[in-house]
Amino acid sequence: MNKKKIALFGGSFDPIHTDHVNIAKTCYEKLGFEEVWFIPAYLNPFKKAQLSSIKDRLAMLRIVEEKYDFIRINQYEISNNRPTSTYETLSYIIKHYPDNDFAFIMGSDQLDTFEQWSNFNQLIKIMPFKVFLRDEKNFNQEIVKKYALETFTFNNNFLSSTDIRQLKNLNKQIPKINEYINLHLLYLPERVANQMDEERYQHSINVGKMAQKLAVKWGADENKALVAGTLHDIAKCWTREKQLWYLEHYLPFLIEEPFPIWHSFTGMLHLEKDWLIKDQEILQAVFNHTVGSIDMSLLDKIVFCADKISLERDYDEVEAMRKLCFDDIEQGFIALVKMQYEQAIKKHGQNSIGLLLTNTYNYFVKGEKD
Numbered sequence: 001m002n003k004k005k006i007a008l009f010g011g012s013f014d015p016i017h018t019d020h021v022n023i024a025k026t027c028y029e030k031l032g033f034e035e036v037w038f039i040p041a042y043l044n045p046f047k048k049a050q051l052s053s054i055k056d057r058l059a060m061l062r063i064v065e066e067k068y069d070f071i072r073i074n075q076y077e078i079s080n081n082r083p084t085s086t087y088e089t090l091s092y093i094i095k096h097y098p099d100n101d102f103a104f105i106m107g108s109d110q111l112d113t114f115e116q117w118s119n120f121n122q123l124i125k126i127m128p129f130k131v132f133l134r135d136e137k138n139f140n141q142e143i144v145k146k147y148a149l150e151t152f153t154f155n156n157n158f159l160s161s162t163d164i165r166q167l168k169n170l171n172k173q174i175p176k177i178n179e180y181i182n183l184h185l186l187y188l189p190e191r192v193a194n195q196m197d198e199e200r201y202q203h204s205i206n207v208g209k210m211a212q213k214l215a216v217k218w219g220a221d222e223n224k225a226l227v228a229g230t231l232h233d234i235a236k237c238w239t240r241e242k243q244l245w246y247l248e249h250y251l252p253f254l255i256e257e258p259f260p261i262w263h264s265f266t267g268m269l270h271l272e273k274d275w276l277i278k279d280q281e282i283l284q285a286v287f288n289h290t291v292g293s294i295d296m297s298l299l300d301k302i303v304f305c306a307d308k309i310s311l312e313r314d315y316d317e318v319e320a321m322r323k324l325c326f327d328d329i330e331q332g333f334i335a336l337v338k339m340q341y342e343q344a345i346k347k348h349g350q351n352s353i354g355l356l357l358t359n360t361y362n363y364f365v366k367g368e369k370d
Contacts, residue, residue, distance in 0.1 A: 003101035005032055007130070008093065010039040010077070010086060010104070012161065014051050015060050015181060018174055019159045021068070023132050026154040027105060028070045031130070036105075037074045038065075043083040051165065052186045054078055063176050085118035090127050105130045108151070111140035134158070165190045170276050182277050183223060185230055191275075192230070196237040203312060204233050211306035218329045220298050221281070228285035228303045235267035246270065257354040264290040291357035292337060292364075301333040308336045338365045 007027040013020065016038075024036040040057055058073065065071050076092055077084040090104060104127050106114075111131065117123060124147055131151045133139055135158075144151060157172045164173055165187040181187065185208075193201045211229030215222040235243060240259060246266040247255050250273070254265050268287040271277045285303040288296060292304055309322045309332075317339070325332030341361040344353040362368040 003099060004034050006097075006100050006102050007031070007033040007036045008039060008074075008090070008102055008104045008127075009036055010041065010089065010106075013038065013040050013057055013061060014161050015057070015164055015177055015186070016064055016174075017159045017161060017164050017177065018172055019134075019154070019157050021064055021071075021174065022155040022157070023105060023107075024068070024071055026132070026152060027130075028068075031152070033070075033103070035070050035072055037072045039074045039076065039089060040078055041084070042077050042080055051189075056180075056184060056186060060177050060180055063180065064174070087117070087119035087123040087126075090123065094126060103128045103130050105132060107131075108133045108135065108139035111143045114140075114143055114147075167191060167274050170274070175276075178276055179278075182275055183227060183279075185227060188230070192234060195234060200233060200236055203310060204230055206310040206312055207232055207303070207306045210310045211303050214302045214306055214325060214329065215299070217326055218298060218302065220302055224279065224282050224285070224299060225302050225306075228282045228289075228299065229306050231271060231282075232267065232286050232289045232303055232307060233263065234286075235263040235270050238263065238266065242266075246273075257356060258348065258352060261290045261354060261356070264288070291340065291354065292360035293356060294359055294363040296333070296360075296364075298329070301329060305329065305332055305336055308340070334364050337361055341365070 007024070009020070009024060009027075011020070020038075024038075027033040027036050038061055040054075040061060042054070058075075058078070061073050065073055074093070076089055086104070090102070093102060106129060108131050114120070129147075129149055131139075131144065131149050132154055133151055134156070136153060139151075143149070157169070159169055159172055163169055164181075167190075170178055192204060196204070208226045208228075208230030211225040212222045214220075215225035235246075240262075243259075243262045243266040244255070246269045247262065250269050251265055254262070257265075264287055268283050271286060272283055277283060281297065281299050284297065285299045287293075288300040289303045289307050292300070296304070305321075305325045309318060309325055321332065321336060321339075324335055337360055341353070341357060344357060
């Protein structure tokens with residue numbers, strides 16, 4: 001009986017990305033493997049913690065598994081509920097799947113620490129290792145020669161999970177994985193917290209939670225409310241120069257608006273251009289969260305209100321405003337627009353509050369519809 005050839009691919013996959021898939025495709029299309037089994041780690045032995053949950057990492061892997069019929073997910077390490085060495089995993093698989101012919105695939109970036117893997121002397125003997133060159137010129141050739149390891153090239157985008165988490169090279173990432181990451185607010189420490197101080201970050205989290213509660217109350221999409229609310233101030237702590245660059249390149253007519261509200265526009269642009277968020281409702285809610293517009297959707301109003309009544313807000317009228325927003329979102333929104341307008345005049349003067357806030361006030365508070 002001919003044994004089925006299966007490639008085993010272990011890793012954190014936090015997140016899985018295009019190059020992971022391209023390695024698997026090379027195994028299937030060029031090296032004669034009939035299946036590739038992705039084996040997500042519960043916790044990589046060389047790492048202190050995973051950055052996203054097991055549930056989310058598995059969900060992202062399943063997106064790939066559903067697209068390619070030769071890809072499978074093996075949950076042995078996940079099911080162990082503890083860090084598991086490659087030696088233990090491979091020993092288990094060899095024992096429990098004796099009718100298959102296995103090889104383990106690894107990236108060349110792992111060669112430097114290869115001999116440090118648990119039970120290495122036994123590990124190197126129980127299964128062949130196939131090395132995929134992440135960098136064709138810069139890899140540990142001494143280890144390759146010492147253990148007679150086969151090396152292979154693949155359609156390499158030079159991606160890393162670290163870069164993906166940090167918003168680099170997203171145009172080369174699997175679109176559905178990127179969408180999942182955005183809509184599930186993964187990697188907030190790398191993508192949001194490092195853009196602002198702790199107080200602003202906590203405010204952002206609070207606004208997301210408040211927007212979600214309001215969405216549940218008023219029948220809006222609670223996930224979109226959570227995402228837009230959490231990300232509404234993503235550009236709040238940017239320098240004037242950085243915000244100006246975005247406006248000059250994409251929305252120069254908004255430069256005339258007051259600088260304190262630029263972050264609404266540059267935040268939307270950052271999410272659209274850099275995060276590659278395509279959902280127009282989320283983008284519009286971020287755009288409108290500070291001073292609104294005459295064309296406000298229910299989601300826009302929810303995020304606008306959540307920003308002004310979030311948990312940490314402690315101005316005198318905040319409890320009354322919270323109650324009003326949960327009793328009547330339309331009246332709550334109008335009351336908060338009026339408050340925003342009056343505070344802006346008091347702080348900056350009638351001639352310095354910008355056209356957008358003035359239009360929003362005239363439309364919703366004064367009822368000037370023409």
